[in-house]
Amino acid sequence: xxxxxxxxxxxxxxxxxxxxxxxxLKDVKLIIKSGxxxxxxxxxxxxxxxxxxxxxxxxxxxxxxxxSGEVIVSGRSIKESDAxxxxxxxxxxxxxxxxxxxxxxxxxxxxxACENYGIPHKEIVKRVxxxxxxxxxxxxxxxxxxxxxxxxxxxxxFLAATTLNPQIYVLDEPSANLDIHTILQVxxxxxxLKAAGHTIIVSEHRLFxxxxxxxxxxxxxxxxxxxxxxxxxxxxxxxxxxxNRRLRxxxxxxxxxxxxxxxxxxxxxxxxRNLSFSxxxxxxxxxxxxxxxxxxxxxxxxxxxxxxxxxxxxxxxGLIRCRQGAFYIDGKNVKQQKLSDYVxxxxxxxxxxxxxxxxxxxxxLGNKRIPSIDEKVSQILKMLHLENFKDCHPYALSGGQxxxxxxxxxxxxxxxxxxxxxxxxxxxxxxxxxxxxAVNYMREAGKLVFIITHxxxxxxxxxxxxxxxxxxxxxxxxxxxxxxxxxIVKNFMVEEGGE
Numbered sequence: 254x255x256x257x258x259x260x261x262x263x264x265x266x267x268x269x270x271x272x273x274x275x276x277x278l279k280d281v282k283l284i285i286k287s288g289x290x291x292x293x294x295x296x297x298x299x300x301x302x303x304x305x306x307x308x309x310x311x312x313x314x315x316x317x318x319x320x321s322g323e324v325i326v327s328g329r330s331i332k333e334s335d336a337x338x339x340x341x342x343x344x345x346x347x348x349x350x351x352x353x354x355x356x357x358x359x360x361x362x363x364x365x366a367c368e369n370y371g372i373p374h375k376e377i378v379k380r381v382x383x384x385x386x387x388x389x390x391x392x393x394x395x396x397x398x399x400x401x402x403x404x405x406x407x408x409x410x411f412l413a414a415t416t417l418n419p420q421i422y423v424l425d426e427p428s429a430n431l432d433i434h435t436i437l438q439v440x441x442x443x444x445x446l447k448a449a450g451h452t453i454i455v456s457e458h459r460l461f462x463x464x465x466x467x468x469x470x471x472x473x474x475x476x477x478x479x480x481x482x483x484x485x486x487x488x489x490x491x492x493x494x495x496x497n498r499r500l501r502x503x504x505x506x507x508x509x510x511x512x513x514x515x516x517x518x519x520x521x522x523x524x525x526r527n528l529s530f531s532x533x534x535x536x537x538x539x540x541x542x543x544x545x546x547x548x549x550x551x552x553x554x555x556x557x558x559x560x561x562x563x564x565x566x567x568x569x570x571g572l573i574r575c576r577q578g579a580f581y582i583d584g585k586n587v588k589q590q591k592l593s594d595y596v597x598x599x600x601x602x603x604x605x606x607x608x609x610x611x612x613x614x615x616x617x618l619g620n621k622r623i624p625s626i627d628e629k630v631s632q633i634l635k636m637l638h639l640e641n642f643k644d645c646h647p648y649a650l651s652g653g654q655x656x657x658x659x660x661x662x663x664x665x666x667x668x669x670x671x672x673x674x675x676x677x678x679x680x681x682x683x684x685x686x687x688x689x690x691a692v693n694y695m696r697e698a699g700k701l702v703f704i705i706t707h708x709x710x711x712x713x714x715x716x717x718x719x720x721x722x723x724x725x726x727x728x729x730x731x732x733x734x735x736x737x738x739x740x741i742v743k744n745f746m747v748e749e750g751g752e
Contacts (some may be wrong), residue, residue: 254665260421260452261285266322267476268303268312277303279476280322285454287420290447293456295473295682296499297653301456302425307331308454309423310339327420341370344419348679349652350410359396363413370417377416381585384412388442400532402557403692404430404707410444411439422446424455428462429679431709431745433505436462450618458681459708464488464503472498490685494498499682501710505747510713510739516596520584521545522701523670528578530564539565540725542578542678548669551692551702553712553733555746556722558733562705563601565722566672569703582670597668602674604653607647612639615647615658622663633661636694638687653680659692671695672703677711689714709743 263283269276277300281634285291293301306312307324312338323393324331329340356362363384367377385391390408398406407430414422422443428436438464446452447466455463461468471486472480476478480498482490490498492507503506512626528542538561546552554562567573568647569580571592580587581594600606607614616630623629634640642650647658656676663671673692677685685708706712712733719742721729729745730740 258287259284260287260289260327261454262323262325263304263307264323264325266307266320266321266324268307268318270303270316273318273475276477276600277571278307281476281478283471283478287452288447290443290453290458290466290468291455292467293454293473294458294460294470295479296683297458297651299473300476301473303476305345305423305454305456307456308421309343309345310334310336311345323595324369328447332736339415341368342419343421343423344417346410346414346427347421348429349634350406350430353410353413354398354406357398359398359401362398362409363416366413367396370426378537380416384415387415387445388412388438389490397496397542402559402563402745404432406433407431408435408558415442419451421452422454424453424515425458426457426679427455428457428459430558430675430707433709434748435558437747440466458501458679460501460503461505472500487507497624499681503686505709505743506682508710508713508743510733510736520547521546522583524581525569526579526581527647528565528575529559530568530569530573530575530578537725539568539575542728544720544730546701548602548699548701549696549717551696551704551717552702552713553716553719554705554722555707555740556717558707560722561720561725563674566598566703566705569670570596572598575738595668596670596672597663597666598672599656599659599663599674599676601656601678603652603659605656606659612650612658613643614645616661616665618662618704623665623667624644626665629665633664633691636687636691637661638684642725653684656680657684657688657691660688664691664695669699670701670703672705674705675707676704677708685711686714709746712742713739 263281265543266278266281267276281514293304295301298449306316308326312320313320352368354362355365360381364377364381368381376693385394392680393405398697422424441468442455465712470482471478488681495502523546525542525544527536528539531537532538554565556562564573568575568590571589574589582591607615609618616633617626634643639654639657642654647655660676689711692702716733719731719733720727731741733739
C-alpha cells in the first residue's frame with residue numbers, strides 16, 4: 254500500500270495541562286501518512302504521552318487544558334470530533350491496562366468494545382475468538398482479570414484493541430509489563446497490522462522489538478520534536494550514540510554484562526527448602542523450589558509472564574502463605590508469618606506503598622532514628638533523580654517517579670533482604686541506570702537483593718546471579734560473571750519465554 258495522504262497532522266500544536274505552569278507540547282509540526290509506522294521516544298516527561306493523547310482524542314475531551322494550533326485526525330479537528338466516533342477508528346493501548354478495563358473477565362473485556370458499538374453477537378464471538386488465536390493466547394480466555402499477572406493484563410488490553418479493526422493504533426509503552434518472548438509476539442501482530450495498511454503510532458522506551466518495523470523515529474525533548482530519523486538511520490546508530498541520546502538500544506545483541514565486584518559473604522544467609530504453591534482450585538504454580546543465597550548478591554528472577562516470579566517474591570516476603578516449604582535466615586528457621594521482619598518487598602504498583610504527604614517525609618517515615626538521616630535522604634533523592642520533587646506529594650509524581658521513591662525507601666530499610674518487582678517497568682535509559690545504581694548500592698552495602706524483571710539491560714547492569722523459572726521449577730541457576738551465561742539468559746528470555 255502506498256503511503257501518500259496524511260491521516261494525522263499537527264499544525265503548530267501546543268498543549269498545557271490545567272494547573273501546570275509549562276506547556277507539555279510546544280509548537281509541534283508533524284505529518285503522519287496513512288499506513289505509516291511511527292515511533293515516538295525520548296526521556297520521561299518529554300511529551301510523548303501528551304502527543305499520543307492528542308491523536309486518540311483524550312485531549313482535549315478527558316485531559317483538560319489549553320490547546321493551541323491544530324491537530325487533525327482522519328480529516329477532523331480534535332477540537333470538534335466526537336470521542337465515541339473516534340473510538341471506532343482509533344484503538345488505544347496504555348502502559349497500565351487497569352486504566353482501560355471495564356469488566357472483570359478477560360473474554361468479556363475483549364468483547365466489550367464490540368458490544369458497546371452494537372455489533373451482532375455472532376460477529377462478536379467470531380472476532381473475540383480470532384483475537385485470542387492471532388496472539389496465541391487462548392490460555393487467557395474466560396479468566397478473572399484480578400487473577401492475571403501485570404503482563405497478562407497487558408496482553409488482554411492488546412487483544413481488546415484489535416476487535417474493532419480500527420485504522421489507527423496508538424500504543425503508549427505497550428512493552429512495559431511484558432516478557433521479551435511476548436514482546437516479540439506483539440511485534441508479529443504489529444507487523445501484520447502494518448502489512449494490512451494500518452497506521453501505527455508507538456510511544457516507547459524499549460526499542461529493540463521495533464527494529465525493522467518503524468518507518469520513522471521521532472526523538473522528543475522538552476515538548477518538542479528535536480530529531481527525526483528513518484528506520485535505516487536509527488539502525489546505523491552505535492550503542493554509544495544511542496546512549497548519548499539517552500535511548501535504550503535498538504539491538505539486544507549489543508547488550509553485554511557489566512563486570513561487578515564480588516562481595517558475597519562466605520556463609521549462606523537465606524535457605525528455601527521444598528517450597529510449593531498453588532492458587533485455590535488452580536494447578537500448582539511453584540513446585541518443590543529450593544535455593545541458597547548470600548548477602549552481597551543480586552539475584553534476578555526470570556521467566557515468562559505468569560510463571561510465578563512475583564508469587565515467589567511475595568512468599569519470600571511473607572505476603573503470601575505457601576502450603577509447603579521451610580525458610581532459614583542466617584541459620585535460623587523462620588516461620589512464614591515472620592518473614593516480613595527480614596524482607597522488604599517493593600511492589601510494581603507503587604501506589605500501594607505511599608503513605609505521607611511529601612517525597613522527603615516518605616523516605617524519613619520510620620527512619621528518623623537512623624544517624625544522619627537527612628543527609629542520607631538527600632543522597633538517595635539525588636541518586637534516583639528525585640531531588641527536584643522533594644517537597645511534592647507522592648501522588649503528584651509520575652508512575653516511574655513513584656516507583657523510584659519506593660525503591661528509595663527500600664534503600665533506607667534496615668531489613669537485610671530486598672525484593673524488587675519489575676523496578677524498571679516503563680523507565681527511560683537515564684532512570685533505568687539510576688535504579689541500577691540503587692540496586693548496586695544496596696548489594697555493595699551487603700544486602701541480599703532479588704530483582705523480578707524482564708529487562709535485559711537492567712539484568713546486565715545489576716545481576717550477579719540469575720534464576721530461570723519455567724513450569725514451576727528453577728530450570729537453571731547461573732552466575733552472571735561470564736558472557737556465555739548471559740547469552741544463556743538472553744536466549745531463554747527471547748526464544749523460550751517459558752513456552
